[in-house]
Amino acid sequence: MGNLNCPKCDNASLDANGVCVNCGYVLRLICPKCAHTNSVKARFCGFCGTGTSVSIRIKKEIRSRVSYVARMRIKHFATGLAFGTLLALFAFGAMP
Ligand SMILES: [Zn+2]
Ligand SMILES: [Zn+2]
Structure with missing residues (x-):
């Protein structure tokens, strides 16, 4: 994982699981195809299989x-x- 900034507090980096080390915000990925919410670690959409990682x-x-x-x-x-x-x-x- 690179240096993704937390969209909530905007000053802390998210860890490898997409969790903000500062405020506990959990980044979720929304599939652009079916709008299914996936975990950051998921390489592909759990619903339709689109690579959304x-x-x-x-x-x-x-x-x-x-x-x-x-x-x-x-x-x-x-x-x-x-x-x-x-x-x-x-x-x-x-x-x-
Ligand atoms: Zn945060
Ligand atoms: Zn999907």
């Missing part, structure tokens, strides 16, 4: 953020490589 969504978000960082790194790397090649060309071009 917050952890799945968090994992997806983390994955997209990681790929964004990776893309930025590749971009920076490519820029550095192009700059290095340019410098090398200048250096060789300046040679007598």
